[in-house]
Amino acid sequence: MSTAAVPTEGGAGSGTTEPDVMGIELAAEATEFGSQAVRALGAAGGDELVRAAELDPYCRHELVSPVLHRIGAWDLAPRHDPLELEAAAALCRACGYWATPYPVAERLARPVDPVGAVPTGSALSGSGADGLIVVSGPEPAAALAGLDLRFVAVTPNGGRGLVRVRDSARREVLASGRTGAFALRVEFESLGGADGRSNGSPHSVPVGQTGGVGTADGATRDASPDADLALVLTLQCWTLLGMLDRAVELAKDHVLVREQFGKPLAEFQAVQFQLTDAEVERKGVEMLARYAIWSIQSGRSDAVADALALRLAALEAADIVFRVAHQLHGALGFCDESPLSWLSRHSLPLRRLPVGSSGTEEWLTRRIGTRGLTGLFSEPGER
Structure with a gap:
């Protein structure tokens, strides 16, 4: 085993x-x-x-x-x-x-050196990029409103490109903070061929020379689109995990002080069941997030599949956790006086961009096919 x-x-x-x-x-x-x-x-x-x-x-x-x-x-x-x-x-x-x-997360995942990611002569050649995002679809969007930074983008099919926020009126940018959690449409300029894939071939090099991902034995994963996808998707899920941490904490604090029928809400069994459901979901994402980090560290070929599986689980958990938190808060959870309102609203770009649950599930299905994910009882060679 x-x-x-x-x-x-x-x-x-x-x-x-x-x-x-x-x-x-x-x-x-x-x-x-x-x-x-x-x-x-x-x-x-x-x-x-x-x-x-x-x-x-x-x-x-x-x-x-x-x-x-x-x-x-x-x-x-x-x-x-x-x-x-x-x-x-x-x-x-x-x-x-x-x-x-x-x-x-997107800034931490930036290509340290654009070799293999940004070709010579491009707008970022020789200067690197400030961040890395994932884009998809004919009208990609990202939560980049108001930022004057340079981003490289990677697509699910392995394409690479440059992105910039489309020219928008100041009032549109200002409105995006409230209505879209800073999300605006972006322009994606592919750096690959007709099929959208990168012209550069994946390559492995020593630590410290490219934007590869470090592994547990001191080696460096290649600077391929797969390495980019695994890293940025995993770090984004850790951001969403932090939001789930706070949402559960806020829900617990609320039911401990809010009283109904002369006793705190926390003493009602139905409330305890709801909080337990939320905590189980949150804890499950935490373990999967740790597994996805280990998968990258170990240089597993399934690192992207593991990151997609983590994202799918995180999105499903977010639906449950935020639903429970809002139900327990009642109308207060949608008021600006409650941190839950801001937390919930600004979790939406992570949960919906570049795709939501169904799109993530489709990506994962295409990635693993009928092979399935590596698990406890997989054969030693299935890595």
Whole structure:
């Protein structure tokens, strides 16, 4: 029996040397870094950050980027170092907790060197990119309103391209904060051939020379579109996980103080059942998110499939968690006085772009076909 999916205690920093063994917890250093990020963002404004950004999306970069810069977020190299990949995941989770109005996962997934991703002579050649996003469909969109940053995009079929927010009137950008959680249509300029695939072939190179993804044995995954997809999809799911953490926490806090018929809502069995359902979903996503990180670290060929499976589970869990949280909050959950309202609204781009649950399921089905995902009872060679 393969040990590929057998979880054990300890993370990448726990002294585990077997690449086939997954740690249930992130490394202690990564967990502490995530805690520092939660505190730093809280001290910088916490929930007020997203409220300020809604009023003026053009200030998003100035609101968030300096805070993350001070704690060393932009020095992380998740593509090159397994421990820093875990730290990036913890950071994304922390940003999700506050519904931080900034594409942190997408910036952390940026190609460090555009070799193989951005051809010579392009707008980004020699200067790199600020971030990486996934786009799909004839009219792609992304939550990039108000940001003057350069993004590379990757498509589910392996295509690469450059994206920019379409020219929009200032009032449209300002309105996007409230009505679309900063999502606007973007223009995608393919860098591949007629089929939309990259002209560059996948290649592997030593650590520190390209935008590959670091593995547990010190090697570097290639800088192929698959490596891009696995990394950005996984980090986005860690952001959504942070939002689920906060939603469950807010629901618990609310039912502990809200009384009905002379006792707290938390004492009603029906409420306890709902919270249990939400917590089970949240915990399941947490374990799958850890598995997807390990899959990237181990250099598994199924890393993209694992990331898509994580995304599908995270989207389904988000539907349940936010439904429970809103039901328990009642009308208050839709009022600006409640952090749940802001959290729920700004989770929508992660849940709907580039595609929703059905689109993610279709991507995953096409990726794995009839083979299925690697599991506890898969043959050792099925990796």
